[in-house]
Amino acid sequence: MTVHSFQEHFDEKMDKDQAIEAKDWMPDDYRKTLIRQIAQHAHSEIVGMLPEGNWITRAPNLRRKAILLAKVQDEAGHGLYLYSAAESLGISRDDMMEQLHSGKQKYSSIFNYPTISWADMGAVGWLVDGAAIMNQVPLCRTSYGPYARAMVRICKEESFHQRQGYEIMLTLANGTEVQKKMAQDSLNRWWWPSLMMFGPPDADSPHTEQSMRWRIKRFTNDELRQRFVDVTVEQARILGLTIPDKDLKWNEATGHYDFGTPDWNEFYNILKGNGPCNKERLDTRRKAWEEGQWVREAALAYSDKRRQRKEKKAA
Amino acid sequence: MSQKADSKREWPLWEVFIRSKAGLDHKHAGSLHAADADMAIENARDVYTRRMEGISIWVVESKYIHASDPGDAEILYEPANDKIYRHPTFYNLPDELTHM
Numbered sequence: 513m514t515v516h517s518f519q520e521h522f523d524e525k526m527d528k529d530q531a532i533e534a535k536d537w538m539p540d541d542y543r544k545t546l547i548r549q550i551a552q553h554a555h556s557e558i559v560g561m562l563p564e565g566n567w568i569t570r571a572p573n574l575r576r577k578a579i580l581l582a583k584v585q586d587e588a589g590h591g592l593y594l595y596s597a598a599e600s601l602g603i604s605r606d607d608m609m610e611q612l613h614s615g616k617q618k619y620s621s622i623f624n625y626p627t628i629s630w631a632d633m634g635a636v637g638w639l640v641d642g643a644a645i646m647n648q649v650p651l652c653r654t655s656y657g658p659y660a661r662a663m664v665r666i667c668k669e670e671s672f673h674q675r676q677g678y679e680i681m682l683t684l685a686n687g688t689e690v691q692k693k694m695a696q697d698s699l700n701r702w703w704w705p706s707l708m709m710f711g712p713p714d715a716d717s718p719h720t721e722q723s724m725r726w727r728i729k730r731f732t733n734d735e736l737r738q739r740f741v742d743v744t745v746e747q748a749r750i751l752g753l754t755i756p757d758k759d760l761k762w763n764e765a766t767g768h769y770d771f772g773t774p775d776w777n778e779f780y781n782i783l784k785g786n787g788p789c790n791k792e793r794l795d796t797r798r799k800a801w802e803e804g805q806w807v808r809e810a811a812l813a814y815s816d817k818r819r820q821r822k823e824k825k826a827a
Numbered sequence: 828m829s830q831k832a833d834s835k836r837e838w839p840l841w842e843v844f845i846r847s848k849a850g851l852d853h854k855h856a857g858s859l860h861a862a863d864a865d866m867a868i869e870n871a872r873d874v875y876t877r878r879m880e881g882i883s884i885w886v887v888e889s890k891y892i893h894a895s896d897p898g899d900a901e902i903l904y905e906p907a908n909d910k911i912y913r914h915p916t917f918y919n920l921p922d923e924l925t926h927m
């Protein structure tokens with residue numbers, strides 16, 4: 513087959529909604545874009561453990577502590593599923609680690625905000641995991657098989673994340689005046705960053721069209737953002753909390769909520785590395801990687817030794 | 828020198844197969860890195876069975892999996908195409924016939 517017919521074969525699969533598997537031929541750009549997207553997604557799961565890990569030892573009771581621990585452990589698992597999916601495209605795990613640490617590959621900007629109160633564990637579960645779920649559910653049908661299968665597994669596990677967060681908010685919102693204030697303050701701080709999780713407006717998102725064609729993106733940033741606002745407004749009402757947007761208003765004509773514009777300058781600034789926690793997050797990851805080096809080496813040395821001993825016995 | 832090369836060595840990749848309950852086949856669940864088979868099974872338990880998804884785990888180092896070439900699909904599977912008489916629906920039998 514010529515390159516041309518490989519391309520035709522690939523395009524036909526795209527048109528017919530068929531999956532691409534690791535050993536199938538694929539265009540270089542498709543492979544590169546997928547590696548970037550999946551690695552970024554994997555890094556987000558791993559770095560995303562840090563803002564919540566911050567509260568594990570200070571959870572208000574044993575039940576909350578066990579739940580938070582389980583959630584953070586899930587996120588580690590999500591990172592691993594996704595790293596494996598990316599590896600099937602020909603990048604090594606160590607390469608991805610290196611590129612995270614050097615800043616060449618990114619992770620979601622949301623994790624560069626600090627978690628300063630217990631209520632943030634509620635808001636993060638409710639809003640951040642909520643936004644992530646909205647982003648991720650359509651990816652269960654993405655064109656690259658290993659990525660789609662990882663997403664199915666992840667989405668199954670995510671739903672408890674959002675529910676436990678909402679439950680924290682509900683408890684605080686129905687608690688004392690101080691607790692309610694804490695919940696509102698947390699919503700105020702996490703609302704706009706959560707909206708930014710869907711990425712820049714469609715007009716400033718040049719790759720959307722190609723990604724939609726490849727089915728590695730199934731809805732545009734603005735479509736998903738709108739959907740998120742529409743479902744979250746009602747959830748805030750049940751909590752009795754106020755969404756910090758004076759432009760938020762039901763629009764009878766469109767059947768959707770109108771809402772204000774996030775501060776995109778803030779978004780791009782954090783992307784450049786200038787968010788409140790960028791440095792702390794990367795330093796923590798680098799430190800964990802460097803200080804784990806001897807463990808990785810020791811485990812290999814131990815398995816080498818055991819294999820040699822076995823071979824000697826057999827000889 | 829060899830120290831340096833060693834530190835660059837990644838833990839090998841393993842494929843994980845899980846039996847979800849007694850009586851069912853082991854099914855491919857995903858992959859992970861581990862230094863040896865024991866660690867691969869322990870990691871598989873942590874990564875793939877956090878919600879009682881399995882009662883038995885197989886791991887095999889990925890390099891030992893031999894796979895067919897997707898480019899050969901036509902040659903490999905075509906011969907089955909024209910043998911539809913292998914399917915029960917191929918046979919035209921009277922409607923009143925039951926238990927068959």
Ligand SMILES: [Fe+2]
Pocket residue numbers: 557586587590666670
């Ligand atoms: Fe996750």
Ligand SMILES: [Fe+2]
Pocket residue numbers: 587641670673
């Ligand atoms: Fe999550």
